[in-house]
Amino acid sequence: MTGNVPFPDRDTVAEKLATLSEADKSYLALLMENAAQDDNLLEGLRRHLDLAAGSRLLNSLKLENLGLWLGAAAPDRLQIRLMETARSSQHPAYQAVRTGLSRSGGLEKAYPPATR
Numbered sequence: 001m002t003g004n005v006p007f008p009d010r011d012t013v014a015e016k017l018a019t020l021s022e023a024d025k026s027y028l029a030l031l032m033e034n035a036a037q038d039d040n041l042l043e044g045l046r047r048h049l050d051l052a053a054g055s056r057l058l059n060s061l062k063l064e065n066l067g068l069w070l071g072a073a074a075p076d077r078l079q080i081r082l083m084e085t086a087r088s089s090q091h092p093a094y095q096a097v098r099t100g101l102s103r104s105g106g107l108e109k110a111y112p113p114a115t116r
Contacts, residue, residue, distance in 0.1 A: 013044020067100020
């Protein structure tokens, strides 16, 4: 028997993020509802971005749309961690997701600027 393997594993989450069909969006939204799954979601996002960074052809628009969807769909508690993940590399794959996250306005909704 193997040790404890997180469910879902990062490869499963990465596959869902790569295709992002309506069924995958529902699956990921359900995953984001459970705070105990945050690390699995973020590991899957890192895996997806690393695979995209290593591919011969980079679909920046698709990655930007992924960031846009994540920023809009993710709960407030995940917004900073998503942005930290997107900022963890200067590779264009990470930059595209970061652009989508910024455009979604999720971080600003979760943490509005202080008014004086």
